Amino acid sequence: MAKQKKALPAPEPEGLDLIVRGGRVVTPEGIAEADLGVANGKIVRVASVIDDHASEILEAGGCYVFPGILDAHVHFNEPGRTEWEGLAHGSLALAAGGGTCFFDMPLNSEPPVIDAASLRAKRTLAEQKSCTDFALWGGLVPGNLDRLAGLRDAGAVGLKAFMCNSGVDSFQNIDAHSLREGMKRAAKLGLIVAVHAEDDALAARYTAEQKAKGRFNVRAYLASRPVEVELAAIRQALELAGETGCALHVVHVSSPEGLDLIAEAKAQRVDVSAETCPHYLLLNDKEVVKLGAVAKCAPVIRDERSRVALWSELRAGNIQTVGSDHSPAPPEMKTSKNFFAIWGGIAGVQHGFPLLINECLETLERDLPLFAAVLARNVARRFRLDEHKGLLAAGFDADFSLLRVSDQKHKITADELWTQHRISAYVGRQTRVRFTHTYVRGRPIWADGRIAPTAQKGKFIQPQR
Ligand SMILES: [Zn+2]
Incomplete structure (x- = not known):
């Protein structure tokens, strides 16, 4: 049948x-x-x-x-320092705070992402573990010029360089000569270069001065990184971007003075954008003294006048993106009587963004569109993901x-x-x-x-x- x-x-x-x-x-x-x-x-x-x-x-x-937040600045530390955070925990905490995509920084993971193979290794792990979408930064370090094309071909969203000591030996900071050469190469490859802008020599000198006076507390740390440390590095990076034609992104700008330098360069057609972080908009130096290790970061959080001025700069359009710079570490690395020895980095990927919005309740409907720009649309545009990310409109993800x-x-x-360690600069805050x-x-x-x-x-x- x-x-x-x-x-x-x-x-x-x-x-x-x-x-x-x-x-x-x-x-x-x-x-x-x-x-x-x-x-x-x-x-x-x-x-x-x-x-x-x-x-x-x-x-x-x-x-x-609200459009899914694209956090262009996190340190999830995987592979290699998974016990500090990890991609699963980090991405969940991001999602709990409204985030749908992160860009992981090339350092603090081990090996650092300074060539195509290390980028691919991190990509594979993130595809298995992250619940949000992700992009990956490559590193620009002394000696990896010939590996930048490989990083681009492997899909790096840009290159990150440190102008001062990064804190990890495997990711060396860059001197002016290497930065110039790196930017020339990046410009040819069509890669944006992001810089941690603090002048290494100045930071080292002021740190030595504090230590020589026998000062090792939180106030000494704040005093060791005055605003001129940041401004000197921003000036240099802007000059090199102008000279090489490389697209520049200055991460975690902490001061209105730094933003003014960037705005001036932009007016002179330097291709530059500025990022700040929630902690510079939410905290001042007095609160850092009270909070201690959880609020240690570099550049340092500045005074109340600066904090208020940063809000004006944000509303004036002089800050293009806001990223968390989520940078956690195990609790034992956050306790020392010597504040200089404490691992720096603020864990805030879960609450930083909602707290920013909470600061604007009285002007909420006026400010939410601004946040949709600096947390999503501008990020997607600056990093060329804007064909499908960053906007609530037909055709977008x-x-x-x-x-x-x-x-x-x-x-x-x-x-x-939801972070691996229940440490955050924002525990105790009301929202x-x-x-x-x-x-x-x-x-x-x-x-x-x-x-x-x-x-x-x-x-x-x-x-x-
Ligand atoms: Zn960072």
């Missing part, structure tokens, strides 16, 4: 995978009440009402639908979060941290802003304050060439 042919199942009606319904959608241009329609991980429609069939409806009434402002203040506790849901390419990563059970893993994102 001939086997009967099984009837084919009826084709599924053409529909959406997801509708995000009834939220207030934030873009750099403004805020609009709209629904998002998502199919195959992409936003396919933004309209005032979408009532098609969809497999999932996410009710967003009472929330802002469905990377977004739901942001809720509650009437009640919530006090941040160590228990709620009314939280991200309740985070979706990457249309799939939930973080939902109702919990990790969403999902098989989706992060995707390696490469710049458009």
Whole structure:
């Protein structure tokens, strides 16, 4: 007897995978009440009402639908120093704070990412472990000029260089000559160069002065890195960018004076952008003295006048991107009577961004579009990911979060941290802003304050060439 042919199942009606319904959608241009329609991980429609069939409806009434944050500055330390953080913990904490994509820095992982092979090794690990999408920085160090083309071909989002001691021996800081040569090469390769801008000789001299006076406390550390340490390095980097035509990104600018130098160079057509970090906008030097090791970073957090001025610079458009510079370390490296010996770096990937928004509650609807620019759109544009990342519009990846402002203040506790070590500069702070849901390419990563059970893993994102 001939086997009967099984009837084919009826084709599924053409529909959406997801509708995000009834939220207030934030873009750099403004805020609009709209629904998002998502199919195959992409936003396919933004309209005032979408009532098609969809497999999932996410009710967003009472929330802002915020573009997924692209954090262009994290140190997740994997491979090699996984016990400091790691890609799984780091990406989860990022997602809990509204982030959908991180750019991992080339140092603190071991081996450092200074050639194509080390970039590929980190990429493989992140594809297995990260719940958010990711891009990878390559390193520009003395002696790796001939490996920069390999880094580009392997998909590096840019090159990072240290103008002062990086703290790790495997990632050497760069002298002016190597930086010039590196920038020439990077310009040819179409790679942006990011610099940690602090002058090594000045920092070393002021540090030695403090130590010679027998001063080793937090105040001595702050005094060892006055603003001129940062300004001298920014000036030099700007000069070299102008001379070589290389695109320059100055990371973690801590001072309005530094931003002014960058704005002047930009006006003279130097291709430069500036990043600052939440901690420079949220904390001042007096709070650093109180907080101690959790608030140690370089460049140092400056006085209240500078903090307030940084907000003015942000609103004036002189800061193009805000990145967390999440840089954790095990607790035992954060305790020493000698403040200089404590590992520097602020862990803040989970709460830094929502806390920034919390600072603006009185002007929220005016400021949210600005945050959509500096946390998403500008980052995607500067690093050439803007064909598909950084904007809530049709054709873009469905990377977004739901942001809720509650009437009640919530006090941040160590228990709620998803980072490997429950250390953060922001424990104890009060906030009314939280991200309740985070979706990457249309799939939930973080939902109702919990990790969403999902098989989706992060995707390696490469710049458009
Ligand atoms: Zn950093």
